[in-house]
Structure formats: C-alpha cells, structure tokens
Amino acid sequence: LAGRSFRHENTVIRIGDVEIGGDELQVFAGPCAVESWDQLLESAQAVKAAGAKILRGGAFKPRTSPYAFQGLEEQGLKLLAQAREETGLLICTEVMDTRSIEVIAEYSDILQVGTRNMQNFHLLRELSRVNRPILLKRGLSATIEEWLMAAEYIMAGGNYNVILCERGIRTFETQTRNTLDLSAIPIIKSLSHLPIIVDPSHGTGKRHLVRPMSMASVAAGADGIMVEVHPNPAEALCDGPQSLRPEEFVSLMDDLRRVAGVM
Numbered sequence: 001l002a003g004r005s006f007r008h009e010n011t012v013i014r015i016g017d018v019e020i021g022g023d024e025l026q027v028f029a030g031p032c033a034v035e036s037w038d039q040l041l042e043s044a045q046a047v048k049a050a051g052a053k054i055l056r057g058g059a060f061k062p063r064t065s066p067y068a069f070q071g072l073e074e075q076g077l078k079l080l081a082q083a084r085e086e087t088g089l090l091i092c093t094e095v096m097d098t099r100s101i102e103v104i105a106e107y108s109d110i111l112q113v114g115t116r117n118m119q120n121f122h123l124l125r126e127l128s129r130v131n132r133p134i135l136l137k138r139g140l141s142a143t144i145e146e147w148l149m150a151a152e153y154i155m156a157g158g159n160y161n162v163i164l165c166e167r168g169i170r171t172f173e174t175q176t177r178n179t180l181d182l183s184a185i186p187i188i189k190s191l192s193h194l195p196i197i198v199d200p201s202h203g204t205g206k207r208h209l210v211r212p213m214s215m216a217s218v219a220a221g222a223d224g225i226m227v228e229v230h231p232n233p234a235e236a237l238c239d240g241p242q243s244l245r246p247e248e249f250v251s252l253m254d255d256l257r258r259v260a261g262v263m
C-alpha cells in the first residue's frame with residue numbers, strides 16, 4: 001500500500017486548509033516538550049508569526065533516563081489544544097503507547113510515532129484505526145525497507161494518511177547526535193507515494209546545523225521539515241542545544257521560502 005506500484009500519484013494529506021505532500025512546503029515547529037503555558041504560548045506565537053502552520057510539542061516524552069522530565073502528559077495536551085485555539089495552528093504530538101491514543105487523538109491533529117517506537121507493531125496496528133494522520137519517524141537503526149514496512153502496518157488497517165519523517169540514524173560518527181540520511185528523501189520518493197519530511201534538529205543535535213540541513217532537505221525534495229524552536233533554549237527541559245531561538249526560526253523560514261519557491 002505504501003509503494004508506488006499501489007499508487008502512482010503522490011499522496012496529499014489535507015487537514016483543514018493545510019496540505020502535506022502538495023505544492024506547499026510544510027513546517028512543523030515548536031518546543032521539544034510542552035513545559036508550561038507561557039513557554040508553549042510564546043513558542044506557538046513565534047511559530048505562527050514566522051509563517052509555519054503546524055505546532056509540534058511533546059506531552060508524553062520518550063526519555064533515555066527515567067529520571068529526566070517525562071512530559072506534562074494530559075495537562076500538556078490541554079495546553080496544546082489551548083495553543084491551537086489561540087493561534088489556529090495545527091497540533092502534532094507524540095503517542096508512545098496504545099493506552100494514550102484516544103486522549104491524544106482528542107486533543108491533536110497529527111499523531112507522531114517517535115523513532116524508538118517505529119517498530120512497535122501493536123502501536124502501529126492500533127493507529128491504523130485512528131482517524132488522524134500519523135507522522136512516522138524513521139527508527140534510529142531502521143533501513144528504509146523496514147521504515148516503509150512500518151508505514152504498511154498503519155495503512156494495512158485502513159489509515160492511509162501516513163507522513164514519513166527522516167530524523168537521522170545511528171552511525172559511528174560522534175560530531176552529530178545522529179547522521180541525517182538525506183538520500184532517504186529521493187529514495188522514498190522513488191519507492192513510495194507518501195509525503196516525507198525531515199527533522200534536522202534531532203538529525204544533528206546542533207542548532208547551527210539546522211539551517212544548512214533544512215535547506216538541503218528542501219533541495220533534495222522533502223515535503224516539509226520539523227524544527228525545534230524554544231523561546232529560551234538555555235532553560236529548555238529537553239533538547240535546548242538543538243532548539244532554534246524565535247529570531248533564528250524567522251530567518252530560517254525566510255531562507256526556506258527562497259529555496260522552496262512556494263510556501
């Protein structure tokens with residue numbers, strides 16, 4: 001179902017007046033985690049003012065350490081929904097397990113499956129029955145074939161609205177948090193009709209690499225990018241070093257408009 005042989009034309013996912021996979025480049029931006037109302041509102045206003053249409057932010061966070069901030073959970077979802085009310089931005093947030101699908105679907109527009117859960121087949125099967133587009137991040141050691149098979153799980157149960165997200169894979173390189181595999185973009189475009197976006201924030205782990213890798217992603221044919229933006233990265237509870245400041249995000253959006261042509 002995910003293959004070009006099943007569907008020749010590109011899949012375009014429509015949510016309200018936002019199209020993902022169409023002519024317009026879509027930017028998902030916002031903090032790694034929802035931390036407070038003030039932090040989220042400031043982030044959302046910055047995202048909106050810069051011209052992006054989708055607010056990202058984790059309420060349920062998959063953290064390496066069990067002692068690290070785990071997210072505000074349902075309270076975080078409520079803040080996201082409130083930010084949507086304030087700004088009109090669409091909401092994209094991560095779902096980590098089957099138990100929380102229903103509550104997350106109630107408060108958000110796009111459900112994100114994180115890299116660590118790309119092959120959580122129970123979760124994928126349950127998401128195949130949800131009436132929301134799914135943003136499926138590439139597993140940190142997943143081949144492109146495995147990634148497309150994960151998309152297939154979601155589609156096999158009837159949910160054809162899958163957006164792929166390249167977010168870097170684990171290699172021997174230590175200069176970056178992950179190795180961003182930009183060749184995945186044209187490879188996915190040849191193998192699949194699904195939209196693909198790129199997350200250069202998690203892909204590199206470094207703020208100064210986000211702009212060049214975003215530009216390269218768009219040049220390589222990505223349908224959008226996902227970028228972490230925080231009003232005060234030094235104080236962020238999660239992923240501060242890779243988060244753009246609002247003014248840096250404005251300038252990135254200007255640069256993207258130049259390379260993308262339409263946005």
Ligand code: PEP
Pocket residue numbers: 032058062094113114115116137167199202
């Ligand atoms: C995220 O986008 O918040 C996230 C945790 O990303 P990843 O699953 O790619 O690490």
Ligand code: MN
Pocket residue numbers: 032033202228238239
């Ligand atoms: Mn993050």
